[in-house]
Amino acid sequence: MHNGSGADALVIQDLHVSVDGMPILKGIDLHVPKGEVHALMGPNGSGKSTLANTLMGHPAFEVTGGSVTFKGQDILELATDERARLGMFMAFQYPSEITGVRVSNFLRMALNAQREEEISAMEFRRLMMEKMRLLRMDMKFASRYLNEGFSGGEKKRNEILQMAVLQPELAILDETDSGLDIDALRIVADGVNTLRGADMATLVITHYQRLLNYIVPDVVHVLIDGRIARTGDKQLALELDESGYEAMTAAQEA
Amino acid sequence: MAIDARAPGLTRRAVDEVADAGQEPDWLRAHRRAAWDVYEATPNPERTDEEWRRTDLRWLRWESLTPASPLDSLDRVPSTAPAAALSPSVTMLISAGGARVIDISPEARAAGVVALDLAEAARTQPALVRERLSTTAVTPEQGKFQALNAALWQGGALVHVPRGAVLAQPILVVTCDDAALRQPHLLASLGAGAQAAIVEWWADAETDAPALVNGATELFADSGSHLTYTHVQGLSSGTRSILSQRALVRRDATFTSTNVTVGGRFHKARVEASLTEPGASAVMNGAFRLGSRQFVDHHTTQGHLATDGTSDLLFAGVLDGRARSVYAGTIVVDPKAQRTNAYQNNRNLLLNSGTRADSIPRLEIMADDVRCTHGATTSTLEPSHLYYLCSRGLSESQARELIVEGYFEAVLDRVPHEGVRDVLRGVLTAPASTRDGATGI
Numbered sequence: 230m231h232n233g234s235g236a237d238a239l240v241i242q243d244l245h246v247s248v249d250g251m252p253i254l255k256g257i258d259l260h261v262p263k264g265e266v267h268a269l270m271g272p273n274g275s276g277k278s279t280l281a282n283t284l285m286g287h288p289a290f291e292v293t294g295g296s297v298t299f300k301g302q303d304i305l306e307l308a309t310d311e312r313a314r315l316g317m318f319m320a321f322q323y324p325s326e327i328t329g330v331r332v333s334n335f336l337r338m339a340l341n342a343q344r345e346e347e348i349s350a351m352e353f354r355r356l357m358m359e360k361m362r363l364l365r366m367d368m369k370f371a372s373r374y375l376n377e378g379f380s381g382g383e384k385k386r387n388e389i390l391q392m393a394v395l396q397p398e399l400a401i402l403d404e405t406d407s408g409l410d411i412d413a414l415r416i417v418a419d420g421v422n423t424l425r426g427a428d429m430a431t432l433v434i435t436h437y438q439r440l441l442n443y444i445v446p447d448v449v450h451v452l453i454d455g456r457i458a459r460t461g462d463k464q465l466a467l468e469l470d471e472s473g474y475e476a477m478t479a480a481q482e483a
Numbered sequence: 484m485a486i487d488a489r490a491p492g493l494t495r496r497a498v499d500e501v502a503d504a505g506q507e508p509d510w511l512r513a514h515r516r517a518a519w520d521v522y523e524a525t526p527n528p529e530r531t532d533e534e535w536r537r538t539d540l541r542w543l544r545w546e547s548l549t550p551a552s553p554l555d556s557l558d559r560v561p562s563t564a565p566a567a568a569l570s571p572s573v574t575m576l577i578s579a580g581g582a583r584v585i586d587i588s589p590e591a592r593a594a595g596v597v598a599l600d601l602a603e604a605a606r607t608q609p610a611l612v613r614e615r616l617s618t619t620a621v622t623p624e625q626g627k628f629q630a631l632n633a634a635l636w637q638g639g640a641l642v643h644v645p646r647g648a649v650l651a652q653p654i655l656v657v658t659c660d661d662a663a664l665r666q667p668h669l670l671a672s673l674g675a676g677a678q679a680a681i682v683e684w685w686a687d688a689e690t691d692a693p694a695l696v697n698g699a700t701e702l703f704a705d706s707g708s709h710l711t712y713t714h715v716q717g718l719s720s721g722t723r724s725i726l727s728q729r730a731l732v733r734r735d736a737t738f739t740s741t742n743v744t745v746g747g748r749f750h751k752a753r754v755e756a757s758l759t760e761p762g763a764s765a766v767m768n769g770a771f772r773l774g775s776r777q778f779v780d781h782h783t784t785q786g787h788l789a790t791d792g793t794s795d796l797l798f799a800g801v802l803d804g805r806a807r808s809v810y811a812g813t814i815v816v817d818p819k820a821q822r823t824n825a826y827q828n829n830r831n832l833l834l835n836s837g838t839r840a841d842s843i844p845r846l847e848i849m850a851d852d853v854r855c856t857h858g859a860t861t862s863t864l865e866p867s868h869l870y871y872l873c874s875r876g877l878s879e880s881q882a883r884e885l886i887v888e889g890y891f892e893a894v895l896d897r898v899p900h901e902g903v904r905d906v907l908r909g910v911l912t913a914p915a916s917t918r919d920g921a922t923g924i
């Protein structure tokens with residue numbers, strides 16, 4: 230069933246996470262091998278963003294049990310920036326607007342943070358132009374302040390631009406499809422599919438089966454109340470589209 | 484009750500000695516003496532004065548102040564001043580011994596730019612000095628420090644850009660000295676329709692000995708002129724400073740001032756623009772970045788004295804360590820000044836819980852057809868912003884620095900001269916370890 234190279238990029242075992250002492254994730258097991266796309270679906274408030282942010286090391290989320298390794302390395306002790314430099318990336322559900330920080334300056338700094346040798350101004354410009362063309366973003370976004378005044382869809386494209394420039398080994402996309410028009414959806418999917426070919430592991434959080442037509446998942450997981458209630462192939466997403474989570478919750482409780 | 488401020492060092496006799504040393508004309512000597520009388524008659528600032536309510540002057544020992552000996556003066560531009568980066572059309576250096584022109588471009592020469600030591604100018608160009616020096620913009624009657632400067636300034640400069648002249652490159656005036664008391668005085672004027680940028684830079688000779696700078700800057704923008712003025716306070720960590728800066732802006736002239744404060748341990752600035760004739764406008768920018776126990780107090784005044792004037796002020800500060808700032812901004816609209824537009828905004832970013840920023844707006848509006856707004860915000864670093872930047876691989880300190888730099892962009896965007904803007908960006912973003920005044924404690 231799994232058609233990746235086999236090597237696990239991300240391994241989550243029995244992960245328990247609390248916020249302010251309140252348990253949100255209650256024992257998650259998840260393996261995402263290199264080159265595979267796993268979709269994570271589930272009702273509002275089930276803990277999808279909590280999982281994504283725990284993986285990125287958000288300080289509000291307290292890991293109370295379990296383990297997470299990435300490329301064989303225990304990452305729970307690492308700071309957020311160290312995880313990023315190890316090759317992890319999350320496209321935010323709600324990206325921050327940061328005034329005065331220009332997209333290109335920021336991205337160049339981010340790229341340099343993970344490189345041995347600083348990229349030259351010329352080379353970086355070329356890279357930005359290439360990626361922005363790929364994502365059909367106007368070059369003017371490069372000199373705009375980070376997400377300030379961006380439309381919802383522009384923010385999401387900007388997340389994918391960052392992914393395309395940084396070329397992570399693990400991408401977690403938290404509802405990147407919400408707010409995107411059909412054309413943008415395709416462009417984003419192309420971006421992911423390109424990197425997937427280069428062995429990137431991907432965890433796609435989404436409410437909509439539509440995205441999965443473009444980024445065809447190897448595995449679909451359904452998260453309900455902090456637990457993975459079901460795991461299946463892309464058919465599972467179609468099934469959910471038909472019957473919703475209600476039926477599944479009922480079936481689980483029965 | 485004011486304490487008697489007279490002291491062995493600061494005396495009427497010292498006034499005459501300074502006038503002698505500069506071979507100043509009689510009218511200037513009389514001028515200084517009159518200012519000295521005002522100084523003597525003016526009580527020392529007290530905590531009970533509104534202007535000094537939040538600003539502690541207890542460190543000031545009036546009795547130990549003494550005029551600089553001109554032998555103390557230096558003759559080279561300090562490495563901290565960005566003479567090269569700005570490629571100025573004129574470079575002047577002020578110290579207690581006087582002002583010297585280090586460099587003047589053929590362009591500035593051809594345009595007829597006047598750049599002179601102020602005492603010399605009083606002798607040779609009285610028409611440019613006598614009517615204006617301490618008479619209308621910054622006057623002895625405005626306060627103790629203003630009177631002291633008018634009586635005992637040492638090291639003055641006159642800059643004049645004649646009518647219609649347009650200078651592409653800025654005029655740089657660097658004040659640098661190691662004297663314990665420095666009282667520079669800059670008198671700068673643009674003739675009608677002239678256009679120029681003037682950058683005044685306060686630096687220290689390489690010393691950390693405690694010093695006091697009591698400077699005055701008088702600016703005159705004649706009708707239809709465009710004056711871009713920048714003040715950088717880049718003093719070292721032992722130095723305290725008091726700045727009295729005022730521009731008089733005439734009909735249809737535009738004035739843009741930018742005050743950048745990063746150095747010193749104590750800085751008290753009066754920053755004023757008065758729109759004296761119809762159609763004048765002022766953009767007033769301020770940016771300060773403080774650390775350790777630095778204290779900065781800006782009192783700004785947007786003075787609307789005539790119709791159809793516009794003023795737009797933005798002061799932004801970033802405070803770290805145990806730094807403190809006071810911002811008090813007044814908009815004055817004279818009964819005559821109908822159709823005034825005035826905006827005032829003060830923003831502060833507190834990086835540390837040990838910091839504090841006070842912001843006090845004041846409106847004195849005596850005309851009725853006026854649009855006037857003011858706002859003040861004080862914020863702290865948004866953790867979600869740090870997280871976002873760190874999630875892309877930036878270390879926390881890189882992320883903080885990027886956010887702080889970004890905080891100043893709104894101010895820098897308003898600086899019309901690109902070269903000046905770039906230099907100011909450098910002043911505001913230099914790593915703390917290399918910034919005087921931000922080190923220690």
Ligand SMILES: Nc1ncnc2c1ncn2[C@@H]1O[C@H](COP(=O)(O)OP(=O)(O)OP(=O)(O)O)[C@@H](O)[C@H]1O
Pocket residue numbers: 248249253271272273274275276277278279280289322
């Ligand atoms: N910082 C926080 N403080 C308090 N509660 C939180 C916090 N973060 C998340 N929660 C709670 O944890 C639960 C899971 O939230 P999470 O954002 O992970 O859901 P989600 O599956 O991403 O939902 P959605 O589909 O709406 O994005 C919710 O009940 C939420 O209110």
Ligand SMILES: [Mg+2]
Pocket residue numbers: 277278279322403
């Ligand atoms: Mg979510």
